Amino acid sequence: MCTFDQLNTWLHVSKKNRILIADDEQDILDMLQYILEKEGYEVKVATNGPMALSLAKEFQPRLILLDIMMPLMDGIETCRQIRQTEELKETFIIFLTARSEEYSEIAAFESGANDFIVKPIKPRALVSRLSSYFRKETIKKSSILSFNELVIDKQSYTVSVAGKKINLARKEFELLFFLCQNPNKIFNRDDILRRVWGSDVYVVSRTVDVHIRKIREKIGEKYIATIKGIGYKFETGE
Secondary structure, eight states, rough: OHHHHHHHHHHHHHHHOOEEEEOSHHHHHHHHHHHHTTOOOEEEEEEHHHHHHHHHHOOOOOOEEEEOSSSSSHHHHHHHHHTTGGGGGGGGEEESSSOOOHHHHHHHHOOOOTTEHHHHHHOHHHHHHHHHHHHHHHHTTTTTEEEEEEETTTTTTTTTTTTEEEEEHHHHHHHHHHHSTTTTEEHHHHHHIIIIOOTOOOOOHHHHHHHHHHHHHHOOSEEEEEETTTTEEEOOOO
């Protein structure tokens, strides 16, 4: 029997950590729903694109696991329509698919997805990845971000790696801090320019590449990954 505090904690988690799973394979839906509900998530399931879109608007999930190949409306179009819904613009979307061709991955990200998982799904790896996404809001509220040996302090505009202070130019710092606030989320160059430089400042997309290169030279190569043909993401190693 659970205590009152345990029950209260579970209710708090279930309200905040809502997941919608959309897939036309019933065995996959059953497996994922069982695993995620066991982890304390509140889960809804859909078997086609229109159903997923309708449930997403009603359920307001924080994260959506979305299959690409679905009946009535495929996952790519479903994702596009979800992103056009104002209250779902910040929802995390992870595509699930058996297709590993490069064009499928690019199409998924261009439609607004945050991540891409190729089937067969490894339950433990999936749970670990979802946990990292649900830590995003907590990370965003903090002025000090820490990832392994890397520590970034927004208040003092300082960065250190393994205790050694690293000097970054102001825009280098702001770009690094922005990516760190959104771990494992991919941003294209236009997104980065708009979020870091602002829409009223004219700079070319090449500016982002130059700043990323300088940041890597100072903190190391392992933290910021290049996603070919798309953009960049900060990697936590999860």
